[in-house]
Amino acid sequence: MGDLMKIRAIAKSEVTEVKVLMLHPMETGRRKNDAGEAIPAHFIQLVTATLNGRIVLQAQWGTGVSKNPYLTFYLSDAKVGDVVGVKWQDNQDQSNAIEGKVLAA
């Protein structure tokens, strides 16, 4: 499970930088396979980020986000040792989640 996501949260001087990688095909539904059959749309729709369990960011995505989405966001109040979580859910009702501790720069 953890292989499908990576997270790194680093406390910098004024903000904590959170980088998240999500392994996902982000298929638009417009592509065809070698046999000419349409590949069904398969993409992340909802992303939720939490700081110590409290929601800090919610995103809705369409098919225009690149394959294997790589997202960076910034938190004002996170401290070293705090826990940042990110969860996604796709249009096929699959989901995944990861947590990481805020590390010192």
Next chain:
Amino acid sequence: MNRRRLLKSGIALLSMLLIAPLRALAAVWNSQAFAAVQIEQALQELGVKQIATSDLITLTAPDFAENGAIVQIEVESHIPGTQAIAILAEKNPTSLIANFMLEPDTRPHIIIRIKLGESGLLKAVIKAGDQYFVTAKYVEVAIGGCN
């Protein structure tokens, strides 16, 4: 005599308790906004009525994108009270790419990789209270990446 009323309020309370956690997730994917082809239509579905151009939004994207399948962009808002950042591309098959809703201690600053179908305007729309602001940048795309 109060039995019925009690029962009613009990049911109301119960349904509130059941609904509340769902609403707390606030996570109903806006299928109509994401289905919109034109930017104007997508913005309408997002509830945007009036929109003003602002130079308090920094939208960083390449002038020229070799590969439209992976274009890294950065949006930073300096508009006080920024609550949401939406990213749209006018020439994509569906224009709305992403909409980020931020809590007050989350900086209005996002970096993400997106797909661009062809050369055209990329727009960042900021929501602050009931006001909306936009900035745009033209990105030339060599190979479209929206398949």
